[in-house]
Amino acid sequence: xxxxxxxxxxxxxxxxxxxxxxxxxxxxxxxxxxxxxxxxxxxxxxxxxxxxxxxxxxxxxxxxxxxxxxxxxxxxxxxxxxxxxxxxxxxxxxxxxxxxxxxxxxxxxxxxxxxxxxxxxxxxxxxxxxxxxxxxxxxxxxxxxxxxxxxxxxxxxxxxxxxxxxxxxxxxxxxxxxxxxxxxxxxxxxxxxxxxxxxxxxxxxxxxxxxxxxxxxxxxxxxxxxxxxxxxxxxxxxxxxxxxxxxxxxxxxxxxxxxxxxxxxxxxxxxxxxxxxxxxxxxxxxxxxxxxxxxxxxxxxxxxxxxxxxxxxxxxxxxxxxxxxxxxxxxxxxxxxxxxxxxxxxxxxxxxxxxxxxxxxxxxxxxxxxxxxxxxxxxxxxxxxxxxxxxxxxxxxxxxxxxxxxxxxxxxxxxxxxxxxxxxxxxxxxxxxxxxxxxxxxxxxxxxxxxxxxxxxxxxxxxxxxxxxxxxxxxxxxxxxxxxxxxxxxxxxxxxxxxxxxxx
Amino acid sequence: xxxxxxxxxxxxxxxxxxxxxxxxxxxxxxxxxxxxxxxxxxxxxxxxxxxxxxxxxxxxxxxxxxxxxxxxxxxxxxxxxxxxxxxxxxxxxxxxxxxxxxxxxxxxxxxxxxxxxxxxxxxxxxxxxxxxxxxxxxxxxxxxxxx
Numbered sequence: 229x230x231x232x233x234x235x236x237x238x239x240x241x242x243x244x245x246x247x248x249x250x251x252x253x254x255x256x257x258x259x260x261x262x263x264x265x266x267x268x269x270x271x272x273x274x275x276x277x278x279x280x281x282x283x284x285x286x287x288x289x290x291x292x293x294x295x296x297x298x299x300x301x302x303x304x305x306x307x308x309x310x311x312x313x314x315x316x317x318x319x320x321x322x323x324x325x326x327x328x329x330x331x332x333x334x335x336x337x338x339x340x341x342x343x344x345x346x347x348x349x350x351x352x353x354x355x356x357x358x359x360x361x362x363x364x365x366x367x368x369x370x371x372x373x374x375x376x377x378x379x380x381x382x383x384x385x386x387x388x389x390x391x392x393x394x395x396x397x398x399x400x401x402x403x404x405x406x407x408x409x410x411x412x413x414x415x416x417x418x419x420x421x422x423x424x425x426x427x428x429x430x431x432x433x434x435x436x437x438x439x440x441x442x443x444x445x446x447x448x449x450x451x452x453x454x455x456x457x458x459x460x461x462x463x464x465x466x467x468x469x470x471x472x473x474x475x476x477x478x479x480x481x482x483x484x485x486x487x488x489x490x491x492x493x494x495x496x497x498x499x500x501x502x503x504x505x506x507x508x509x510x511x512x513x514x515x516x517x518x519x520x521x522x523x524x525x526x527x528x529x530x531x532x533x534x535x536x537x538x539x540x541x542x543x544x545x546x547x548x549x550x551x552x553x554x555x556x557x558x559x560x561x562x563x564x565x566x567x568x569x570x571x572x573x574x575x576x577x578x579x580x581x582x583x584x585x586x587x588x589x590x591x592x593x594x595x596x597x598x599x600x601x602x603x604x605x606x607x608x609x610x611x612x613x614x615x616x617x618x619x620x621x622x623x624x625x626x627x628x629x630x631x632x633x634x635x636x637x638x639x640x641x642x643x644x645x646x647x648x649x650x651x652x653x654x655x656x657x658x659x660x661x662x663x664x665x666x667x668x669x670x671x672x673x674x675x676x677x678x679x680x681x682x683x684x685x686x687x688x689x690x691x692x693x694x695x696x697x698x699x700x701x702x703x704x705x706x707x708x709x710x711x712x713x714x715x716x717x718x719x720x721x722x723x724x725x726x727x728x729x730x731x732x
Numbered sequence: 733x734x735x736x737x738x739x740x741x742x743x744x745x746x747x748x749x750x751x752x753x754x755x756x757x758x759x760x761x762x763x764x765x766x767x768x769x770x771x772x773x774x775x776x777x778x779x780x781x782x783x784x785x786x787x788x789x790x791x792x793x794x795x796x797x798x799x800x801x802x803x804x805x806x807x808x809x810x811x812x813x814x815x816x817x818x819x820x821x822x823x824x825x826x827x828x829x830x831x832x833x834x835x836x837x838x839x840x841x842x843x844x845x846x847x848x849x850x851x852x853x854x855x856x857x858x859x860x861x862x863x864x865x866x867x868x869x870x871x872x873x874x875x876x877x878x879x
Contacts, residue, residue, distance in 0.1 A: 393776050400773035404751060406778075407766050416762045419754060448747065449807050470752065594838060618838045622831035625814060629826065630860065639818070639869045646815050657736040660744075677763040 233355070236585025239284055240593055242343040248285055249590065252292035253597045259293075260300020260316075283568040286585065288590040290564050291544070295347070295594030298536055302339045306529070307332060307612050308620070308629050309444040310437065315536050317436050318504040321663055322528025323520060324444070329524045333464060336606040338526050339533045339601040342482055345475060346534035347595035349486035350493070350541030354588055357494075371690045374678035375700035376492075379504045402668025412673070413680045425640050434632040434645040435669060439662045440629050440648025448617040448624075456623055467679060468606045474526045475534075481511055481527060482534045489535030493542025502674065505595045505667050507535030514543075522663065537595055548576045548584055556709050590704055683685025694703060738784040745777045810834070822871025824861070828852070828853045 281289075281342045301316040306323035319339055326335035368376075381399070409429030410417045414603050420426035466644065475482055485507040491504035511531025512521045517640050548565075550572070565572055574586045602609070632645035682690040691697050748770055773818045800875040818826045832849035836842075870878075 372827060391780075393780055397776050397780065399772055400769050400776070401744070401747075403769050404766060406774075411758075411762045414759055414762050416758055418758060418766070419751065422738070446807050446811070449810065526800060570780055577794065618840065622834045622848075623852065625830065626827055626856065629814075629818060629823065633823070633869060634860075634866060637867050637869075642818060642869075646811060649811070654740055658740045660740075672769075679765065680761060 229709075232581035233367065235582040236587075239582070240288060245285060245288055248472065249292045249593060249597060250287045252439060252649040253291045253296040253594055253600065253601060254692075256293040256296025257300035257598055257601060260297040261303050261307075269496045273474050274719060281315035281568075284567055284586055285572075287561070287564060287583075287587055290561055291587055292589040292594030292597070294558075294561060294590050294649065295537075296598035298540075299340065299343055299595065302343070302533065303602060303609055304627070305341060306335045307609060308441070308624050308627070309480075310441040310624055310631065311433070311583055315504060317440070317666065318508040318532035319529050320440060321508065322523075322525050323526035324440075325522065326526065326529065329522065331467065331526075332609075332612075333467030333606060334471035334474065334526065335524075335529055337468035337603060337607060338474045339529050340602045340606065341469070341472040341475040342530040342533040342539045344485045344596055344599035345482050346489060346537035347541065347599075349483065349591050350536070350538030350589055351592040353487065353490045353538070354541045354545050360367050367696055369694070370678045370681040371686065371694045371697040373701065374675065374682050375691070375704070377502070377671050377675040377678060379700055379704045380502055380509070380667065382708055391659055394659055397653070398660040398662070399664035399668040400669075402665040403672035405435070405669050406672030406675070412677045422445040425638075430644065430669075430672070431632075431635045431641055431675070434641040435648050436666060437628050437631050438645040438648025438650075439652035439655070441624065441631075442640045443652045443656050443732075445628070445670035446623050446649075446653055448621055452617050465607055471526070472603070475530055477525055477555045478530050481531055482515065484514070485531045485535040486511060486538035489538035489544040494546050502670055504532040504536055507531045509667075540591060540595075541588065544587060548572050548587065591595050591728055607726040631673060656676065734784060736790050738781070738788055741777060741784055743779050745774070746782060748774050748777060818869070818871070820872050822874050823868040824853065824857060825871055825873075827856045 240249075274473075298315045301311065302319050302323065304309045305316040305320035306327055309320060309324035311317045311320055323335045323339060326332065381403075404419075406429070408426050409417070410427060411418055417427060461659075488507055488510065493505065508531055510529060511527045512518045515521065515525065515527050517525060517527075541542060543558050544561070549560055570580065570583065574717055626647060628649075629642050632641045633639065635641055652662055655665065685695055691701060751766070752770050752774070755763045755770060774794075813828060814826065817829060821829060822836035828849050830849075831852050832845050835848060859866075861868050
């Protein structure tokens with residue numbers, strides 16, 4: 229194994245391959261920064277280029293590109309509140325408020341450093357996983373997946389700020405929205421109002437773009453000024469460095485979220501959308517200042533970013549070792565493997581272990597180069613938040629239109645984004661948490677599908693038959709109860725202090 | 733503001749009633765989860781309606797007109813106009829016209845407005861239309877002309 233590992237590392241550090249990696253990172257960053265063209269679509273467009281190429285070169289190129297896309301996506305999410313990629317929506321929830329508070333440099337520094345650390349951590353975990361991965365992955369059946377989603381949904385109760393009842397209502401409506409279209413269990417059409425467009429359900433990007441980007445554009449139109457709402461916006465190197473330091477100050481959170489990301493990445497079917505929100509929810513739940521989440525807490529950027537990139541390592545492992553795709557981007561990598569005549573499966577861990585390591589190192593190297601590139605450019609990028617809103621408004625609207633349209637080249641997706649934009653404005657005005665709405669939307673269908681599969685295959689007592697599912701149930705209950713206990717504890721001491729002050 | 737929130741919550745309640753009615757028609761497997769979700773939502777909505785209703789009755793309403801005024805109407809008009817422009821002129825028409833009209837509306841100079849809209853046109857067409865060959869939406873007008 230050590231020999232294969234060294235061989236993989238030498239392959240990636242081959243001077244002939246480095247220009248390809250740099251080129252891939254450049255394309256990946258550009259694709260990530262521009263909304264509308266996802267990493268999977270770009271890989272699909274570039275597939276013809278790799279025909280006839282050396283498999284090591286071709287796959288390194290594609291994997292480095294795949295790695296760089298999410299790094300670029302976070303830039304637009306933080307600076308403009310427009311998710312460049314769906315994988316960077318959770319980072320936007322606190323990254324964009326940080327930019328508005330004049331901390332764009334710090335947010336970019338933190339996001340890129342967290343991504344880099346997450347990717348390296350994921351790579352190390354990957355190395356340790358090889359001997360034990362198969363039984364772990366095989367242990368995850370439908371009851372475990374169901375409980376995993378329930379764990380994610382339970383964050384709805386803690387993620388909203390303001391009224392918790394309204395946060396749960398918003399989460400419930402998000403779940404209802406995920407039911408639109410074909411029912412995976414029976415094939416029945418639900419809530420489509422006989423409109424063909426609704427048959428496939430709602431796309432994530434138009435919904436998210438509408439809910440988050442359009443209200444910000446409207447805010448910019450109404451109040452003018454710049455995105456950074458403070459007079460002296462911090463866009464210097466010092467602030468980028470501060471963001472990087474934040475990652476090391478919160479090293480425990482980075483490690484926890486990276487571990488969670490890698491674990492979630494290993495499991496097929498748990499999309500990045502799910503894992504980023506689970507990491508975001510965990511960051512909030514474990515934070516000393518959960519009340520600052522949504523208003524620009526750097527932990528809200530560090531958590532999902534470290535989880536996101538670590539997840540890619542887990543996803544790559546499952547794809548290469550079992551041929552199971554864990555996301556759209558990985559599907560394209562698998563397609564490329566087949567185009568190049570490399571068969572994913574057990575042989576990757578035995579016969580082609582050197583290629584496996586080459587790909588794993590390409591992913592880590594791609595992430596490192598992309599992060600360094602973004603960190604170097606962070607100061608200049610952060611200055612974009614100081615451009616007058618008058619110039620940014622039409623450009624952001626065009627990016628929203630293109631982002632929503634680019635998912636399926638369907639103009640109705642753009643109309644949908646504007647509809648959700650209106651809903652987003654109302655939800656923001658009347659204190660209905662948009663974050664919990666999106667979590668419900670992402671996880672709703674997932675929960676229902678795995679619940680029905682578990683019920684039909686194992687019966688009503690399916691939870692009792694799986695120790696892992698029971699452990700996850702225990703974690704969910706502990707998570708919810710700890711929140712309640714923490715609240716009671718804080719209130720108790722607040723009253724005590726108030727009484728003492730009255731006594732004085 | 734509080735009245736607005738009450739109306740919005742009421743709209744959510746009506747929406748959930750409509751969804752509940754639609755849910756009845758589905759098979760047991762297809763309606764079980766939505767039904768559970770809707771019942772929870774409706775209970776919480778009733779609680780919220782009572783809470784907000786009692787607040788509206790107890791406290792005098794602040795001037796809502798201060799919150800929503802002509803600037804909001806203008807913004808809504810811009811958004812509706814953008815959607816209409818996209819439908820009629822397609823993506824490239826909107827890319828060229830929207831920045832120009834918006835910048836002129838904001839009293840930027842002719843030169844700046846023209847330069848930015850042309851820059852946007854070149855950038856968006858260059859990257860998405862030319863380099864990436866994304867099929868950009870042509871719009872109703874162009875479809876009619878070339879039909």
